[in-house]
Amino acid sequence: MPTPARVVVVPGEPGPLQIHEVNLPDPGPYQVVVKQFASGVCHSQLHQMHRPRNGAAQVLGHESTGVVMKKGSAVTHVKEGDRVMVTWVRRDAASSTRAPESAAIELGNGVIARGNVFTWADITIADEQYVVAMPSDVRTDVTAIIGCAVMTGAGAVCHTAGVQKGQSVAVFGVGGVGLSAIAAAAVIGANPIIAVDLDDTKLDFARKFGATHGVNAKETDAIAEIGKLTLDETESNLLGRPVQGVDFAFDCIGVPKTMEQILGAARSGSTAKFPGGTAVLVGVPQTDVTLSARDILMNEKKYIGSLAGSCNPERDFPMFLRWYKEGDLDLDALVTQRYRLDDINEATTALERGQIFGRAIMEF
Numbered sequence: 566m567p568t569p570a571r572v573v574v575v576p577g578e579p580g581p582l583q584i585h586e587v588n589l590p591d592p593g594p595y596q597v598v599v600k601q602f603a604s605g606v607c608h609s610q611l612h613q614m615h616r617p618r619n620g621a622a623q624v625l626g627h628e629s630t631g632v633v634m635k636k637g638s639a640v641t642h643v644k645e646g647d648r649v650m651v652t653w654v655r656r657d658a659a660s661s662t663r664a665p666e667s668a669a670i671e672l673g674n675g676v677i678a679r680g681n682v683f684t685w686a687d688i689t690i691a692d693e694q695y696v697v698a699m700p701s702d703v704r705t706d707v708t709a710i711i712g713c714a715v716m717t718g719a720g721a722v723c724h725t726a727g728v729q730k731g732q733s734v735a736v737f738g739v740g741g742v743g744l745s746a747i748a749a750a751a752v753i754g755a756n757p758i759i760a761v762d763l764d765d766t767k768l769d770f771a772r773k774f775g776a777t778h779g780v781n782a783k784e785t786d787a788i789a790e791i792g793k794l795t796l797d798e799t800e801s802n803l804l805g806r807p808v809q810g811v812d813f814a815f816d817c818i819g820v821p822k823t824m825e826q827i828l829g830a831a832r833s834g835s836t837a838k839f840p841g842g843t844a845v846l847v848g849v850p851q852t853d854v855t856l857s858a859r860d861i862l863m864n865e866k867k868y869i870g871s872l873a874g875s876c877n878p879e880r881d882f883p884m885f886l887r888w889y890k891e892g893d894l895d896l897d898a899l900v901t902q903r904y905r906l907d908d909i910n911e912a913t914t915a916l917e918r919g920q921i922f923g924r925a926i927m928e929f
């Protein structure tokens with residue numbers, strides 16, 4: 566029997582987001598129907614909304630919590646009534662040989678809206694590979710942001726970069742992803758942890774998550790400031806300049822300015838003694854950027870990308886939930902705004918205007 570659901574749709578033609586009443590089909594063998602508690606509202610969805618759609622409607626959202634309503638016959642890791650998290654990367658890609666199915670939602674009049682997963686809906690249907698089991702004794706509202714924001718930010722620090730205790734870190738952009746990166750760096754024992762943003766209030770907020778310093782890049786040269794905080798005059802590079810900069814600089818925004826700045830902020834190497842630091846691109850770039858090849862060579866720096874924090878959700882989500890339970894990842898503070906499904910245009914407008922402090926969620 567089909568399941569009636571209310572789903573946010575990006576129309577094929579320019580215009581505000583719409584809410585459609587649809588009938589979700591019964592799950593295929595590998596699909597799960599999830600009645601949702603909450604979903605995160607992420608910057609990636611703004612990018613998707615603004616992309617030319619050439620008449621194709623789309624469904625959105627890629628992090629949520631919910632409870633399994635129905636499951637396909639081949640789904641074995643969750644059952645009806647189980648609490649779950651929905652995410653946009655495969656929960657255990659290494660052990661799966663089957664390509665996940667993307668969702669296709671019939672909107673009526675032959676119009677089909679597509680999306681890999683969609684969580685901007687009171688009920689969703691997803692391939693089992695995007696559905697991760699969660700215990701029943703944790704909150705189901707703020708944990709909705711584990712499926713993208715936490716995975717992307719914290720994973721970049723723990724997995725992609727592999728930051729170690731005592732290493733220095735700078736995080737550019739302290740929204741939901743950047744604050745998750747800072748919290749992970751604090752769990753590991755990185756020091757210093759330098760938050761970089763354009764707003765003093767956001768920088769103060771970042772201290773709650775473990776930032777030891779805040780650099781306002783609107784008022785000061787962020788690279789020079791990070792250099793001062795990390796200067797080591799006992800070491801120098803080939804050009805005779807003292808070693809400065811952080812072991813790892815993360816760009817959680819992805820605009821040209823920050824994509825360049827993370828390279829400059831990464832520590833210079835000491836020739837023949839130790840290599841330079843690593844710039845880690847986490848935010849989704851909307852354009853290319855020119856980088857200093859000379860800086861990379863002379864200082865033996867690395868510039869790497871981090872997609873979904875190199876996470877394996879099946880392995881990592883329980884760890885993030887544990888951090889939350891133990892007070893190391895303050896999701897209650899990280900979720901700063903709450904909306905209803907009907908307020909989705911209000912939520913995306915606030916996000917676009919930079920009015921979301923940490924991360925916004927929608928509750929159903």
Ligand SMILES: [Zn+2]
Pocket residue numbers: 607608609610627713714
């Ligand atoms: Zn996202």
